[in-house]
Amino acid sequence: MEEKKVILSAKDVEVRFRVRENYLTAIRGVSLDIYDGETFAIVGESGSGKSVFTKTFTGMIDSNGAITGGSIMFEGKDLTKLTTDKDWEGIRGAKISTIFQDPMTSLNPIRTIGSQISEVIEKHQGIPHEEAKAQAIELMEKVGIKDAANRFDEYPFQYSGGMRQRIVIAIALSCHPKILICDEPTTALDVTIQAQIIKLIKDLQKELKFTTIYITHDLGVVANVADRVGVMYAGQIIEYGTAEDVFYNPQHPYTWALLSSLPQLGVKGEDLYFITGTPPSLFNKIQGDAFAPRNPHALKIDFIKEPPMFKVSDTHYAKTWLLDPRAPKLDKPEAIQDLHGKIKRMTDKGGAFHVE
Amino acid sequence: MKKGYIWKRLLRSFLSVFIIMIIVFIMLYSLVPRDNIFFEDATYKKLGGKPDDKREYVMRTWEKLGYLDYETLNDFCAAKYEQGSAEMEAAMENGSKEYYEFIDTFEKKGYTVEYLQLSKKPYAFKDVPLVQRLAKWVSHLLVIDTPWSVQDPNNPDLKRYIKLGTTPTGGLALIGSGTTHKYLIYTDTRFPFLHQNIITLNLGTSYPKFEGMQVLDVIFQSQGTEVKREVTFETGVTQESAINFGSLTYKPTLDRLDQAKFVDHYANYTTNKEQSSMIGTSFIMGIFALILAYGIGLPAGLAMAKNKDGIVDKIGMFYIIFIIAVPSLAYIYLFRYLGTRLFNLPSAFPIKGAGDVRSWILPIISLSLPSISSLMLWTRRYVVDQTNSDYVKFAKAKGLNQKEIFWNHIFKNAIIPIVHGIPSSLAGTITGAIITEAIYSVGGMGKMLPDSIKQYNNTMVVALTFMFATISVLSVLMGDIVLTWVDPRISLSEKEGRS
Ligand SMILES: Nc1ncnc2c1ncn2[C@@H]1O[C@H](COP(=O)(O)OP(=O)(O)O)[C@@H](O)[C@H]1O
Ligand code: SF4
Ligand SMILES: [Mg+2]
Numbered sequence: 073m074e075e076k077k078v079i080l081s082a083k084d085v086e087v088r089f090r091v092r093e094n095y096l097t098a099i100r101g102v103s104l105d106i107y108d109g110e111t112f113a114i115v116g117e118s119g120s121g122k123s124v125f126t127k128t129f130t131g132m133i134d135s136n137g138a139i140t141g142g143s144i145m146f147e148g149k150d151l152t153k154l155t156t157d158k159d160w161e162g163i164r165g166a167k168i169s170t171i172f173q174d175p176m177t178s179l180n181p182i183r184t185i186g187s188q189i190s191e192v193i194e195k196h197q198g199i200p201h202e203e204a205k206a207q208a209i210e211l212m213e214k215v216g217i218k219d220a221a222n223r224f225d226e227y228p229f230q231y232s233g234g235m236r237q238r239i240v241i242a243i244a245l246s247c248h249p250k251i252l253i254c255d256e257p258t259t260a261l262d263v264t265i266q267a268q269i270i271k272l273i274k275d276l277q278k279e280l281k282f283t284t285i286y287i288t289h290d291l292g293v294v295a296n297v298a299d300r301v302g303v304m305y306a307g308q309i310i311e312y313g314t315a316e317d318v319f320y321n322p323q324h325p326y327t328w329a330l331l332s333s334l335p336q337l338g339v340k341g342e343d344l345y346f347i348t349g350t351p352p353s354l355f356n357k358i359q360g361d362a363f364a365p366r367n368p369h370a371l372k373i374d375f376i377k378e379p380p381m382f383k384v385s386d387t388h389y390a391k392t393w394l395l396d397p398r399a400p401k402l403d404k405p406e407a408i409q410d411l412h413g414k415i416k417r418m419t420d421k422g423g424a425f426h427v428e
Numbered sequence: 429m430k431k432g433y434i435w436k437r438l439l440r441s442f443l444s445v446f447i448i449m450i451i452v453f454i455m456l457y458s459l460v461p462r463d464n465i466f467f468e469d470a471t472y473k474k475l476g477g478k479p480d481d482k483r484e485y486v487m488r489t490w491e492k493l494g495y496l497d498y499e500t501l502n503d504f505c506a507a508k509y510e511q512g513s514a515e516m517e518a519a520m521e522n523g524s525k526e527y528y529e530f531i532d533t534f535e536k537k538g539y540t541v542e543y544l545q546l547s548k549k550p551y552a553f554k555d556v557p558l559v560q561r562l563a564k565w566v567s568h569l570l571v572i573d574t575p576w577s578v579q580d581p582n583n584p585d586l587k588r589y590i591k592l593g594t595t596p597t598g599g600l601a602l603i604g605s606g607t608t609h610k611y612l613i614y615t616d617t618r619f620p621f622l623h624q625n626i627i628t629l630n631l632g633t634s635y636p637k638f639e640g641m642q643v644l645d646v647i648f649q650s651q652g653t654e655v656k657r658e659v660t661f662e663t664g665v666t667q668e669s670a671i672n673f674g675s676l677t678y679k680p681t682l683d684r685l686d687q688a689k690f691v692d693h694y695a696n697y698t699t700n701k702e703q704s705s706m707i708g709t710s711f712i713m714g715i716f717a718l719i720l721a722y723g724i725g726l727p728a729g730l731a732m733a734k735n736k737d738g739i740v741d742k743i744g745m746f747y748i749i750f751i752i753a754v755p756s757l758a759y760i761y762l763f764r765y766l767g768t769r770l771f772n773l774p775s776a777f778p779i780k781g782a783g784d785v786r787s788w789i790l791p792i793i794s795l796s797l798p799s800i801s802s803l804m805l806w807t808r809r810y811v812v813d814q815t816n817s818d819y820v821k822f823a824k825a826k827g828l829n830q831k832e833i834f835w836n837h838i839f840k841n842a843i844i845p846i847v848h849g850i851p852s853s854l855a856g857t858i859t860g861a862i863i864t865e866a867i868y869s870v871g872g873m874g875k876m877l878p879d880s881i882k883q884y885n886n887t888m889v890v891a892l893t894f895m896f897a898t899i900s901v902l903s904v905l906m907g908d909i910v911l912t913w914v915d916p917r918i919s920l921s922e923k924e925g926r927s
Contacts, residue, residue, distance in 0.1 A: 130825060132821070132824060132825060157829035157830055158829075160827070161827070161829070163827075164824075164825065164827045165825055165826040165827020165828070166827050169825065169826075170822075170825040172818065172821065172822055172825070174818055177817065177818035177819060178818050178819055178821075178822040179819055179822070180819045180823070180837050180841070181819070181841070181917060182840055182841055182844070182914070182915055182916055182917065183836075183837070183840075184916075191826075191828070191836070192826045192827065192828075195826075195827060195828060195832070196827060227916045227917065229916075229917050240822070243822075243826060244825075244826075247827075
């Protein structure tokens, strides 16, 4: 594999929120390099910090929180040092864009679709209104809105959910961003629309050559679109690697659990493999490995000392004591044996992954 | 927005007003004992020692107010014989032929016949059913003035026409003869400059207070001392007079003074007085209080929301809590004290009168205090709600700065419910402000309804209920129409827009 160019590099990022008198550490030292042009998927159960982590790239952390450690380098700038709207000008919404989960509510209900697109173009490119409008219409067509010129002056309530999400994508891409963050962009949509939107993002990425960071619950989607995958748990990335690495050679017991809890992977007649217990409270300092209390394979050391990132291969890393040479050898759960074949069969069925 | 929908809404609005009126009619005319209406009547009190006259007065009053139909032997005989003739005298005797005829006729018609206490003269009465009263009230509600409106047997030569002309003050006018009003449409220098008398609302006559006056006149007529000026009448006579030419109506019998001033039978008029009407006073006060409320409350609420939990927000909250927690009487007196002490403003309205701006300042401020507080509270709440919405987060992710997000996105959404309420607030001003008007002795609408209820001025209560109900129903409709201007999602039709 050729040497890839790093476009964004996070080092030991820590994010804390103040909740009344207490502090909650939502992101506990995450380091990650994102390569130019790739699709990086972040998976993990809800509350694991996927959204908060990616929000640090655009300075969108809620006002009761702050980045309390680490650095995020992008185009020679440390994003953690930016604070005011002015600092972020030219980056947020321009070089790094975000699409959120709910297209129903992402658009201002009382302003026309067109004005919400051209507003960004005018803002970031500083061009006159008429030109911005022309660009906006072109964009609308590009994301698959038919009869765009006529629908320019319509309001969000006149658009369906899928069309609104297309508009949101158009807005996010209006300034040719380097990085597009998709935070569960299809969760609120129904299945067929989900597939269309995912395909749209994939096609646009091919054409416009931006980097995509994809947050999703849906491992099927990941298998379909991602070049690399990071698994988050309790504010940390506990395993990452290429999609092949993570799907076919998972190392961390949490990744095993995550994969085997996929209903689509369940073998008929067998019980689903559920992850028992709940994630640890982020208010307290976590001793040892955060997953240990839920891990049926936990070792003694897991409750005492946090494991380091072990290198599995050049592309594949996992944060588990099981990779220590002194650890006992364990068999992966039955459900995730031969994942390769199972997923291949699923994704081959037809473009995007379908949930039955 | 569909025209058809608005008509339907209007129809529904009037239906609900009608239902309200039925309820009010039932409550006033069947649940309130009819004897109560005399509690505040001076004439009635004077008749204390004369039971026959008192009975007569009571029955006549009830008839006038529409409770019942009242018939006397005198009326019965007067229809047959000349008043004061010998036959009349004879017929009026107890036990005469007509005496029995009277009793017979009306008993057959279902009337109750009773006898006066001293003279033993018979009289008959029959209650008017409630539905009939309501129907009569409704059918007389709108009076349209035509050249056949006046039917005066003593004036058979009355001409009947409508023509274009001018008023003695030089305004353009549509002049009628045979009409009740002389000037059907006319212009003058008083707001709203163009006036009409063709269609008038007849809500009944006031009783016992402002006895005999049309209730609308009570509310709408200017008050205070007359403003006289030099005027030249159509006869060429010039004199100091406060006459309001536009108000001229037909007068059956003219006296010498009338004949000196008027060339025709239109000699009844009202006068211009220096103070605005009750409704006008309340309206002026209310409008300025509203302007003050929106002018201060809205920006203050916005500032609080932008500065949430900051010092501005805390000060605003303190004010809001102060207004909510302290009884209105207390803070109105407090502000009156401050105003009179620090700025030497009059402590009551009549001290300097309506003509002096200073009289209005304290009442207007005290009226606006609670509105400012509630506007601040609601504006703040709406803005904060919008600030936490997803589209604002997305607007931020788009790279817009705070200012752009606030003015281009949050603001418009946040003021939608506030804009919706403006017509209702406007309409609310005409109902007057009970407490403020009482404390500053302002002659406004505030005390009208409670006073009318206390005085058993039922006509007035009905009229006020009708006015207030109509205006509030219409203002709600108006609010919805205004909403369609600011909110594209609202289309005022039965079905949703395309989706
Ligand atoms: N504004 C906030 N205040 C306090 N805690 C927060 C805030 N935002 C997120 N968190 C916490 O941070 C953790 C990670 O949240 P998030 O990144 O949204 O999870 P997800 O992986 O589902 O996207 C959660 O425990 C959540 O409760
Ligand atoms: S470090 Fe220990 S507890 Fe954590 S995942 Fe690996 S084996 Fe399980
Ligand atoms: Mg999330």
